Amino acid sequence: MGRKAEPVDADSVLATFEAEAMPHADRLFRLALWLERDRAEAENLVRETMMQGLQSSFHRYRPGTNCRAWLTAILQHVRSNRRRGKGRSPIVEDPDDRIGQTAAFQPPVPQHLTDEEILAALSRIPAPLQEVILLSDVEELTYREIAEALMIPMGTVMSRLHQGRALLRADLCAVSAPADRQRVGA
Amino acid sequence: MECPDVRQLADTFVAGELRTETNHVVYHHLERCLACRADVNSRRALRARLRSALLNAQVLGPKPKFLIELRTRLQAEAQQVPPRRAMRIPGWLARAAALVLDLFPAARTRHRG
Numbered sequence: 376m377g378r379k380a381e382p383v384d385a386d387s388v389l390a391t392f393e394a395e396a397m398p399h400a401d402r403l404f405r406l407a408l409w410l411e412r413d414r415a416e417a418e419n420l421v422r423e424t425m426m427q428g429l430q431s432s433f434h435r436y437r438p439g440t441n442c443r444a445w446l447t448a449i450l451q452h453v454r455s456n457r458r459r460g461k462g463r464s465p466i467v468e469d470p471d472d473r474i475g476q477t478a479a480f481q482p483p484v485p486q487h488l489t490d491e492e493i494l495a496a497l498s499r500i501p502a503p504l505q506e507v508i509l510l511s512d513v514e515e516l517t518y519r520e521i522a523e524a525l526m527i528p529m530g531t532v533m534s535r536l537h538q539g540r541a542l543l544r545a546d547l548c549a550v551s552a553p554a555d556r557q558r559v560g561a
Numbered sequence: 562m563e564c565p566d567v568r569q570l571a572d573t574f575v576a577g578e579l580r581t582e583t584n585h586v587v588y589h590h591l592e593r594c595l596a597c598r599a600d601v602n603s604r605r606a607l608r609a610r611l612r613s614a615l616l617n618a619q620v621l622g623p624k625p626k627f628l629i630e631l632r633t634r635l636q637a638e639a640q641q642v643p644p645r646r647a648m649r650i651p652g653w654l655a656r657a658a659a660l661v662l663d664l665f666p667a668a669r670t671r672h673r674g
Contacts, residue, residue, distance in 0.1 A: 385639045386639070388639055389636060392639070401622065404621075409615065418623070418627050422634065425635060426634070429638055490613070491614075494618065513616070518578050
């Protein structure tokens with residue numbers, strides 16, 4: 376009476392996995408390297424994510440859904456387990472420590488900033504806030520997908536995004552202020 | 562909706578995460594408020610700049626050697642993964658589920674909050 380399915384051969388699984396998942400390897404690696412700040416660790420993380428995706432989770436993936444979100448969720452779980460294995464807390468800093476620094480009014484971010492200045496500003500905000508900004512703005516995950524990947528409530532995602540973006544904008548405005556003064560003086 | 566309310570919702574609006582009704586209200590406010598429109602555009606631009614900065618930073622990219630090695634590892638791994646069958650639903654469970662759906666037809670409908 377139960378639904379029977381044909382066994383899936385290794386070649387077709389691999390072909391599907393390569394077509395669906397491998398195009399995201401570059402972005403997944405960038406995310407891993409940004410979060411870990413260590414190339415070898417990022418390589419291990421991506422390798423383990425892909426292996427786990429292929430070995431134990433790919434049968435749960437539905438083709439046509441957001442593969443990047445699926446891989447990002449695996450990466451976050453792998454990362455969290457690895458951190459726990461190393462005796463480190465999954466969250467290294469309490470973002471609430473800097474809530475008070477988020478200004479109510481934010482001036483628009485100047486347009487003449489370089490990529491390096493933007494990334495440097497991102498690296499200066501608390502890690503948990505960076506994480507949600509990356510998943511939302513770079514990986515373009517929905518709030519729900521972020522909540523599932525990080526295993527935190529949606530409300531926390533939204534509040535971290537709000538704080539993180541406010542801190543990022545404030546930092547970028549501060550960075551550009553001396554340059555603006557120089558430009559006016561020139 | 563006033564400007565401070567719109568600024569509060571601006572990032573969620575840019576992310577496309579607002580409810581349809583709220584989205585319309587913000588949209589109509591932006592049609593007539595230049596300052597808020599500039600603010601939303603600035604947030605949208607920062608989002609795009611951040612994405613492009615991260616995805617184009619050469620220093621953050623994987624080495625080609627790593628991607629080749631990853632592909633090789635996956636190929637080797639795929640040969641070792643035993644063929645997986647889709648989950649089999651026992652007959653008694655399927656019959657019980659059908660009975661529940663017959664008794665409680667409302668369970669077929671998903672309500673959204």
